[in-house]
Each structure stands twice: as C-alpha cells, then as structure tokens.
Amino acid sequence: MMQIELVVHNADIRTMRAERPRAEALAVAGGRIVALGSSADMLALAGPETRRLNAGGRMVLPGLQDAHIHLLNGGTDMVSGPVLYDATSVEALQAALRGFAKANPNGPVMGMGWQAGIFTDENLGRAVLDAAIPDRPCMLYDSSFHNAVINTAAMRAVALTTGQPDPPNGHFVLDAQGTPTGMLHEEATGWVRNRLPPTSHETHMKGLAMGQAHANRHGITGVLDAMIVDDNARAYAEAAANGTLTLRVAGTALVRPEDTAQTALERLSALRASHRDPLFTVHSGKFFFDGVLENRTAAMLEPYADSPGGNAPLMFEPAKIAALFKALDAARFQIHVHAIGDYAVRAALDGIESARRANGNWPALHQIAHIQMLHGSDLPRFRALGVMANMQPLWAIYDPVVPDLWMDMVGEARLPMVYALRDLLDAGAPLCLSSDFPVSTLNPFEIMQTAVTRAASAQARPFQPHQAITIAEALAGYTTAAAAACWRSHETGAIFPGAHADLIVIDRDISTCDPFEIGGTKVLATLLAGVEVYRDTQFDG
Structure with missing residues (x-):
C-alpha cells in the first residue's frame, strides 16, 4: 500500500x-x-x-511558472553589484555606487537596473561613473539589459578607444570628438562584457541560490530560463545534481547571428544531451530578432513616429532565419524569439511557417516573447501556426515614474496594438504570461494585476484598457499555459492525480x-x- x-x-x-x-x-x-x-x-x-x-x-x-525569465543571471546581478531600478537622478545613482563600492572593496562592480526613460545617452556616461568609482572597472546595465554604461577604468581594461568599430548589432556611443562616452547599445554590451574578467562559478552559485529563493517566495516552482550559455548550464546542473535546486528549470540556449544551422544544431544538441535531469533540461534555442524601442533598435514595419524617425533592421537575415528554424525544428527543438517590434514579430512567424512547411506540424509551441508591437493582420497566424505568445503585461501601463518615451516612437495610431493580450486571446492564440526578470519584478501577482487592470493604480488612467484580460485568463497564463510553454504540462501547471x-x-x-x-x-x-x-x-x- x-x-x-x-x-x-x-x-x-x-x-x-x-x-x-x-x-x-x-x-x-x-x-x-x-x-x-x-x-x-x-x-x-x-x-x-x-x-x-x-x-x-x-x-x-x-x-x-515563469516561462521567460533570466533567473540565474538576475540572481547573480543581485549579489555582484548595486540594484538601480529606483534611482531617479544622477546623484542617487552615484550614491548607490559609492555605497556598494564601500561595502565591496574588491573586483569589478557589475550593477543593473538604471531606467532608460530617466538616464540617456545625453546625461549618462563614463564621467558620471568615474565620480563614484574611479579606480576599478564598473559596468551598469539598464533595466532592459539592452544598454549599459562603463567607466574609464573599464574602458582601459577592455581597450575601448577612439576608432573602435561597432560590433555587429551593437553601437558605442561617441561624443562630438568621436571619443566613446562609455554608453553601450545592444551587442556593444557583449563586446565589453566578454573582455572583462568572467563571473566566477562561486558567484553564479550564490546568485542561483538568491534567485531561486526569490522565485519560491513569490510562488514560482518552474521557469524557462530564456538565455542559457555554458556557465548557466553548469550552475543549474550542479544544483540539480547536489539537490539544492528548488524549482524546475527548462533552458533555452542562445543562438547568435553568426551561427550556421550546423554550428547551432551541434551546440544545442550537446547541451540537450548533457542535461536531462528531471529538474534541469535544455530544450530550445533563443534568438534576438531586434532590440528595444528605448534605444531605437526595435524593428518596425513602418518607421518610428517621432521627429527623429528612422527604424532598425532585423538582427538576423531572413534567409538565415529560415535555415536555422528549419534545422532546429527538424531536430525537435523549441524556438524562442525575442521580438519587440511588429516587423520582428512578423519575421518570427514567417520563420516558423517555413519550418512547418519543411518539417510538418508537431506540438512544439514555438514561442515569440514580448510582442510589444503587433500588426493586426498577424493575429490569426499565432493560432494557425500553434505559436505561443509569451508576454510581460507588467509594462502595459502609463508608468507613474519613468517617462514613457517609447510611446512617441510608436505613435498614436499604433498604440491600440501595444501588448495586445485581449486581441491575441480572442484570435485563439496560446498565451502565457511571464516577467523577464531581472528586467522587471518577477512577482506574478503584480503582473497579473496589470494584465487585468492595465493601470498603475486604481486612480491612474488605464493604458489601452480594451486589451485587458480576466483574472481567470491571467492565472491560466501562469499555470496551464506556462507549463505548456515549458513542455511540462503533462505533469505540472494543474492539480490532478499523477x-x-x-x-x-x-x-x-x-x-x-x-x-x-x-x-x-x-x-x-x-x-x-x-x-x-x-x-x-x-x-x-
């Protein structure tokens, strides 16, 4: 018995x-x-x-379950540098840096969370950081992790000097004399980070412990970590093996624009084969198709609506998208795409459609994450292609503190399709909710509240309230739909025998x-x- x-x-x-x-x-x-x-x-x-x-x-x-989160990296950032989400002035940012540096006198300072609506290319650069930390490398990511700023010591450490060409899909911000200011956009952040001392395995393990405790405290028992590289996999695997992992982790391994179908398939296949623990698996490939609106790197179908105008290209060529998607889909990997602009969303749908034509239909639930912008004509394609819309509704408000500069770029005519949760559900799209922590809080109840109200408070004006969803739909987005997105709905996401x-x-x-x-x-x-x-x-x- x-x-x-x-x-x-x-x-x-x-x-x-x-x-x-x-x-x-x-x-x-x-x-x-x-x-x-x-x-x-x-x-x-x-x-x-x-x-x-x-x-x-x-x-x-x-x-x-949070099906788009950077749990390990977010936890690691919490232990390796100051957290700057609440800094609303240069002085407050510098005070946070000085406090952390005093308490942690050795090694580089790696912080996170400055708000791109408050700090810009014009008011943030190496001089601001030098005034607080002049004697050792310092690198601070913004809240989206698509921008960063470094101090002069970090510039010296990585040999970033005048005349350094931009890396692919990245940009070093320059002053009037052509000298790098220390501000970095997109892949320029990776160019710098790869030249600074690597984060130690010990720090990763401390970060994992902090990150998973933070998640458990908010009711999270399963995640999909949305960008796995070798160091992440090593930490998760060690925690799974020694019995200290306190949630279920599915990993999505990073695929870069320079990858070929062969190199991507070899790397992901090796990761999948090496990590088959019940608590840690690698089952998908992560693609960044564009950046973010705040630094004008979101790829849109029509140009930005503000006075500078312009647009941004896709980070992958369409022919390469088709080749990579076909190869990974054929090998039964899930595909997970970062797409902010409506052109990036359409390109992801096109790539998934080409993979289905080549390989037939199977229950992959390939995912497009974020979907800040969406063209109405693409709504029915999610259901038709079985594509999971993986969305972060916490951002679907008029922010009471940080200026919503991106709204001017989108323009009034396109605002009704910003974070279009209601339209996607009504079109029959699979829809899960997630946080993108540490870009924002991982608290699922705050996120569900925003999905239901589309407002920062009961007194605040709601943002595009026609796109609100019900609490039952929001809860499904964090349970049954999220479990499906993580490929574990047969045994999690609901309460039933077995x-x-x-x-x-x-x-x-x-x-x-x-x-x-x-x-x-x-x-x-x-x-x-x-x-x-x-x-x-x-x-x-």
Missing part, C-alpha cells in the same frame, strides 16, 4: 482543470498528487508519518478580491514535489 507523505486539507483548491475545478483536500505520495477530495477523506488516508498542511480555508493553486505536487498557498482569493489588490497577494507556502521550499514566518498551517 502506498504511503501518503502529505495531506493538504481545509483548503480552497483551484485545480485549473475544467472537469474538477475545486477540491477541499489532496494527498501526496512519491512527490505526486494521488487523490483529491474532502478533508475527511484525505485525512483518512494519512498514516503516522504523514505530514499535514492545514490551509485554513485559503486558496491553494498549482505552483506558478501531477507533481508543486503547490502554493496564498493569503486571499484572487478571483473575487478587488483587482487592484491582486498585486498585494502574499504567498504563505510554496511546495515542490510536496516538499516546502518556502514558508512565510507568519503561516502556521
């Missing part, structure tokens, strides 16, 4: 399954759910060694509370395979 390890009882369980949407209790054996029913029936299955979790009548959900006992207990009923209170939801307990990986100190269940 199987031994019941855990009974969760006195609960309001939302299963995310239509055939049995609610239950009062569940039983777990071997890390999986084996039965659902009344508290009395489930407690009757318990033995003397069975753990009991009394939810106190609170809502219990499947563990949430599923992993990945569960969370939360402090309110998000289906009935004021929509503007969803973001304040507190996770009381997070379980992975029936084992607590987070518990709020005030929860006594």
Whole structure:
C-alpha cells in the first residue's frame, strides 16, 4: 500500500482543470498528487508519518511558472553589484555606487537596473561613473539589459578607444570628438562584457541560490530560463545534481547571428544531451530578432513616429532565419524569439511557417516573447501556426515614474496594438504570461494585476484598457499555459492525480478580491514535489 507523505486539507483548491475545478483536500505520495477530495477523506488516508498542511480555508493553486525569465543571471546581478531600478537622478545613482563600492572593496562592480526613460545617452556616461568609482572597472546595465554604461577604468581594461568599430548589432556611443562616452547599445554590451574578467562559478552559485529563493517566495516552482550559455548550464546542473535546486528549470540556449544551422544544431544538441535531469533540461534555442524601442533598435514595419524617425533592421537575415528554424525544428527543438517590434514579430512567424512547411506540424509551441508591437493582420497566424505568445503585461501601463518615451516612437495610431493580450486571446492564440526578470519584478501577482487592470493604480488612467484580460485568463497564463510553454504540462501547471505536487498557498482569493489588490497577494507556502521550499514566518498551517 502506498504511503501518503502529505495531506493538504481545509483548503480552497483551484485545480485549473475544467472537469474538477475545486477540491477541499489532496494527498501526496512519491512527490505526486494521488487523490483529491474532502478533508475527511484525505485525512483518512494519512498514516503516522504523514505530514499535514492545514490551509485554513485559503486558496491553494498549482505552483506558478515563469516561462521567460533570466533567473540565474538576475540572481547573480543581485549579489555582484548595486540594484538601480529606483534611482531617479544622477546623484542617487552615484550614491548607490559609492555605497556598494564601500561595502565591496574588491573586483569589478557589475550593477543593473538604471531606467532608460530617466538616464540617456545625453546625461549618462563614463564621467558620471568615474565620480563614484574611479579606480576599478564598473559596468551598469539598464533595466532592459539592452544598454549599459562603463567607466574609464573599464574602458582601459577592455581597450575601448577612439576608432573602435561597432560590433555587429551593437553601437558605442561617441561624443562630438568621436571619443566613446562609455554608453553601450545592444551587442556593444557583449563586446565589453566578454573582455572583462568572467563571473566566477562561486558567484553564479550564490546568485542561483538568491534567485531561486526569490522565485519560491513569490510562488514560482518552474521557469524557462530564456538565455542559457555554458556557465548557466553548469550552475543549474550542479544544483540539480547536489539537490539544492528548488524549482524546475527548462533552458533555452542562445543562438547568435553568426551561427550556421550546423554550428547551432551541434551546440544545442550537446547541451540537450548533457542535461536531462528531471529538474534541469535544455530544450530550445533563443534568438534576438531586434532590440528595444528605448534605444531605437526595435524593428518596425513602418518607421518610428517621432521627429527623429528612422527604424532598425532585423538582427538576423531572413534567409538565415529560415535555415536555422528549419534545422532546429527538424531536430525537435523549441524556438524562442525575442521580438519587440511588429516587423520582428512578423519575421518570427514567417520563420516558423517555413519550418512547418519543411518539417510538418508537431506540438512544439514555438514561442515569440514580448510582442510589444503587433500588426493586426498577424493575429490569426499565432493560432494557425500553434505559436505561443509569451508576454510581460507588467509594462502595459502609463508608468507613474519613468517617462514613457517609447510611446512617441510608436505613435498614436499604433498604440491600440501595444501588448495586445485581449486581441491575441480572442484570435485563439496560446498565451502565457511571464516577467523577464531581472528586467522587471518577477512577482506574478503584480503582473497579473496589470494584465487585468492595465493601470498603475486604481486612480491612474488605464493604458489601452480594451486589451485587458480576466483574472481567470491571467492565472491560466501562469499555470496551464506556462507549463505548456515549458513542455511540462503533462505533469505540472494543474492539480490532478499523477501531477507533481508543486503547490502554493496564498493569503486571499484572487478571483473575487478587488483587482487592484491582486498585486498585494502574499504567498504563505510554496511546495515542490510536496516538499516546502518556502514558508512565510507568519503561516502556521
């Protein structure tokens, strides 16, 4: 007779399954759910060694999943440099740098999070950083991680001097005399980072521990890490092997414009073959088709609407897109594309369509991430091609602090199709929600609140409210749809017999509370395979 390890009882369980949407209790054996029913029936299955979790009548959900996150890199950035999201002036940024440098007197300073709507090519450069950190290399990424700024010591360390050509898909910002200012756009950030001392494995492991604890605290039990390179894979694999990984990780390995179909396929195949742990797998290829609107590198079908105008090219040639997509699709890799502009989105759809024509249809759920801009004529293609729209609705608001400069670039006529969640769902598109942490918070409840309200607060003007979705749709975006996006919906993302006992207990009923209170939801307990990986100190269940 199987031994019941855990009974969760006195609960309001939302299963995310239509055939049995609610239950009062569940039983777990071997890390999986084996039965659902009344508290009395489930407690009757318990033995003397069975753990009991009394939810106190609170809502219990499947563990949430973030299908576009940079968990390891975000955690690493949290331990290796200052976090600058709240800096709203040069003085505040410099104060944060000085504070971190004083507390951490050795090695390069690698910070993150300055806001591109506040700091620009005109007011941020090496001189600003030199005033705070003059004696060792310093590199600070913006909140999107598509721009960075370095100080003079870092410029010396990487030999960035006047006359250095821009790297492919990147740009060194220059002053009137042609001297680099220290500001970097797109692949110029990679050019610099690859010439600075590498992050140590020890720092990566500390970052992973911090990142996954941060995720578990917010109810996340599964992720798709959206840019895996060798160092990331090594850290995740080590944590999986030594039993310290507290969530399920699927990885998407970076594919670069210089790759051929052969080099990409060889590298991804080696990663997939090497990482088949139940908690860590590599199953997809990541492509950056464009940059971001804030630095004018988003690829649009029509030019930018502001006075400078202009546009940006795709980062991959269309012929190369077709060749790479066909090869990876044929080898049964999932394809995961960063696309901000509507031209980048269309190019991704075109590439997936060419792969389907060549290889036939299979349940890949290839993904296009972000989709800040979308042309209406491309809406039906998501359903027709089985493409998952992987979106971050936290950004679909009028920001109360950071100027929304990108709206002028988009122009009034195109704003109705910005983060078009409602239109995509109505067109039958598969849709999951995610964070892109550390670009923004990974708190799924704040993100779901914005998806439902499209406003920064109850008093704020909503942004394109016709694109709002329901809380039921938002919750599916973080459970059933996210699990499908991560290729684990057969055993996660819902509560049913046979599923992993990945569960969370939360402090309110998000289906009935004021929509503007969803973001304040507190996770009381997070379980992975029936084992607590987070518990709020005030929860006594």
